[in-house]
Amino acid sequence: MDDLLALLRAAGEPTRLRILSILSTGEMTVSEMTQALLQSQPRISRHLKLLADAGLVVRFPEGSWVFYRLNETNENYALVDQLIALLPPDDQTLLRDRERLDRVRAERATRAQEYFAANAADWDDLRARHIREDLVEAEMTTLLSDTKCDLLVDLGTGTGRMLEIFSPHASRAVGFDINANMLTIARARLDHPDRLHCQVRQGDCADVPLEDGAAGVVIVHQVLHFLDDPARAVGEAARVLAPSGRVLIADFLPHEVEALRNEHAHRRLGFSDDEVIEWLNEADIVNVEARHLQPRRDGDLVVGIWTGVKAEA
Ligand SMILES: C[S@@+](CC[C@H](N)C(=O)[O-])C[C@H]1O[C@@H](n2cnc3c(N)ncnc32)[C@H](O)[C@@H]1O
Structure with missing residues (x-):
């Protein structure tokens, strides 16, 4: 029961629910999350630490970047999945997070496309x-x-x-x-x-x-x-x-x-x-x-x- 309570407490906060929501679209760096949620890096990092301590997300540093993803190996992961599914699809805060995230991804995709376009030959x-x-x-x-x-x-x-x-x-x-x-x-x-x-x-x-x-x-x-x-x-x-x-x-x-x-x-x-x-x-x-x-x-x-x-x- 303690683990379940820790999970619910970690997820039961607006910014952390928003983080879980955007992470359900794929792994992400802290910097990308700060751009999507428009919150400072220390703040996002603090929330991520809580989520990681409760086993909801996993953190993997790679060079100078740190990636996070949902922890699908958590034995209570089905509950996280259900929480994310219950988020109202028309919630304005979540919709704006997604829009900003889409922009961040689109900019990165454009940079990668430009690289391949320039180097194709x-x-x-x-x-x-x-x-x-x-x-x-x-x-x-x-x-x-x-x-x-x-x-x-x-x-x-x-x-x-x-x-x-x-x-x-x-x-x-x-x-x-x-x-x-x-x-x-x-x-x-x-x-x-x-x-x-x-x-x-x-x-x-x-x-x-x-x-x-x-x-x-x-x-x-x-x-x-x-x-x-x-x-x-x-x-x-x-x-x-x-x-x-x-x-x-x-x-x-x-x-x-x-x-x-x-x-x-x-x-x-x-x-x-x-x-x-x-x-x-x-x-x-x-x-x-x-x-x-x-x-x-x-x-x-x-x-x-x-x-x-x-x-x-
Ligand atoms: C390093 S190249 C490798 C190409 C090829 N497999 C080879 O070994 O020569 C990577 C290729 O992946 C393509 N690519 C990147 N993101 C992609 C995506 N989301 N879907 C399809 N292709 C993608 C790039 O445009 C690029 O042509």
Whole structure:
């Protein structure tokens, strides 16, 4: 009963309820919350500490940023979920919080879009800056060597490199990306007699325009670290996978190259196995395996490749 009371006390305050409400839309930094709620950082931090102490939110520092998210592992999380669901959808304070949050996110998305728009032509060089691409691609090729499917999906396809390599494994292959400039380069790359079964479409990997169970393979290569809500993209990857379909995610392991945020629009400085595996498990992906590719050159980062299979219905 003590835990339940602590939870109710922590949630039972206007600002803290507002924080829970905006965190239900995805993980967030303190600075983003101060902009959404128009309250000072010390004040928001004080409320966040109370929420974290009561186990309602989890805090994870990463470089100079600190992220918060709802603590879905709390045994009373269902109650938090219900509280959030009970918030009146027409409450003016909550609506204004959401509007400001949408603006903060839109500004960040614009900055990231501008980065990719400006760098689309150079992307194939840039992508090899911190990793030996050939090694990652060789490992992924081995992992998919026995796989054949009807539809292969590449989320955050960029200039379409994954489609170029892996489309021979599928009767049809489609890449989604939010950035039109990247897609222009991808289309040129896919304009080849061997790739007539490939196409790219503009689309957000937080809301993939495909039906449940449509794909036999989904690839998410070096995309999660740009996203507001990487867990949601993993959920979308799993949703569009057919039972027994395979998902393959490649991204950085946790690192400290803060400059990637400012200079290359990264939001997250890599991901731990625990984090990615939890997202995959929550999305009904089983037989999850993690591989780490160690750097071979100074300045390279460790790359993780996480694979799994969609559970049978
Ligand atoms: C680092 S690039 C990787 C591209 C490609 N997967 C590769 O390995 O070359 C990341 C790509 O993710 C795209 N992206 C970022 N946010 C996205 C979103 N919400 N939905 C779809 N694509 C997104 C960017 O436009 C960019 O093309």
